[in-house]
Amino acid sequence: MRIAILLFDDLTALDAVGPYEILSFLPGARIHLVGERRGPVRAHRGGLGLMVDTELDELTDPDIVLVPGGPGQNALMDDGPVHDWLRTADTTSTWTTSVCTGSLILAAAGLLDGRRATSHWLALEQLSAHGVEPTGERVVVDGKYVTAAGVSSGIDMALTLVGRIAGDTTAQSIQLGTEYDPRPPYDAGSPDKAPEEVVRLLRDNSRFVLQGR
């Protein structure tokens, strides 16, 4: 089973690496870090370099496609090599997936037409503009299309996927192996739980969060 994780400049590193970690333990899986050009892309803010090892035309029929988000998503909304690759890969994929604003890229490539999907909570309404029905759920499964909400939700999405592919025991083993027993020191991870001033702060800076400026 070949898993293609798309990497691009200004992505949110955790969008890609959360699911990467979980999926790397899927029995029989091989992960390919795919991008337009071999070599490092640079993540948003911290500048972490993540290596692209496989160029788009070197892997056109992965079993799982995963598209992370981050401010770099904005540069991938027009038709081009990445959309072409996504449409080709999607014709044979078993699962086509995204984390955070990665769903906007899938939507712009025309892969989510008429489907239910999610995205970062600040980007949900942008999905509608692409003919997608946005939902506030953390992980949305609509046929073979699996989308996750913001950033950290990719971990929950990947565990859900592993459960469907390899069964509950394997998924639970990976959860225990990665000690994923979350205990955030605050309960502010969604707009209906966070203090009002914090939600307002993020809404007022949504351009910064979604576009990096």
Place this chain on the structure above:
Amino acid sequence: MRIAILLFDDLTALDAVGPYEILSFLPGARIHLVGERRGPVRAHRGGLGLMVDTELDELTDPDIVLVPGGPGQNALMDDGPVHDWLRTADTTSTWTTSVCTGSLILAAAGLLDGRRATSHWLALEQLSAHGVEPTGERVVVDGKYVTAAGVSSGIDMALTLVGRIAGDTTAQSIQLGTEYDPRPPYDAGSPDKAPEEVVRLLRDNSRFVLQGR
């Protein structure tokens, strides 16, 4: 504020990238990806390449030191350049931190003598051998030494750290920005919650989990 995240071959990518993501939003912080040699290290299992941009002798006085874990930890238990760097950096750091088996490296370098600390649940007893008092807590703060349990716990640790450094509102904003409202599809993230057969499976394969073979 300079944050040094140590990278090495066969690390667990999420150990480093979970806290990286959270800390990259800390106001005024600059993250440095530090390692023995500039260029990519390769993560355990999936082979993701993460770029070292700063060599050890280029940053000897970071404010925060973060040591991830993973099977590559085993190659860093003997005295050498990494231990030297850790001891030097620790003389001026405000916080010296680890995720997963990264605490074993800190312990082997002599930085956790007589302190309370944590590690991956399968590695807790190894801490004792280095004169450290192991605890099963997810995040342990003992003075300026902050250690996190296995893999995903680095996210909780980093949010705890941000709260102490920049206050609750900033930490909550980062939690909301990364939509860290975890909803794992199973409740198997710690040995006292996972089904018995899953715990046994991991214990029987602890060498594989901790040493990659």
